[in-house]
Amino acid sequence: MTRRNRRPAVDHPDLMAVLGLGTPPVPELVDARPAREHVQRLHAAGWGSRSIAARTGLGRRTVRALTAGRTAGAPPTRQVLPDTARRILEIDPEEVPPCHRKAS
Incomplete structure (x- = not known):
């Protein structure tokens, strides 16, 4: 129950089961090593985290977390x-980063 309105919290596991909603599916995850190594190759080719994020449609923090961790000192x-x-592996390291393209 929530304190404010004394109604059951929607995310309570028993209530979810009673409503027939069950537990939400857990997404399958894959090893980040290939993506991390590719980001490092992209960095070496002149790509920045912002350029990678813009090209892939991912958040900049998602890209940075692959190489630097989510917070200071985190793996x-x-x-x-x-x-x-x-999305990360689709980028060709030979492709010119968006910030280096000349305006036409």
Whole structure:
């Protein structure tokens, strides 16, 4: 129950079972190592985290977490969603980063 309105909290496991909602599915995760190594190659080729995030449609923090961890002193992300890995691995390191393209 929530304190404010004395109604059952929606995310309470027993209530979810009674309502027939069960537990939400847990997304499958994949090893982040290939994506991390690709981000490092992209960095070496002149890509920044913002450029990678803009090109992939991912958040900048998601990209940075692959190499630097979520917070100071935290290890890099060990697992990512398959879609996240796919988006990062789609970038060709030979492609010119968006910030280096000349306006036409």
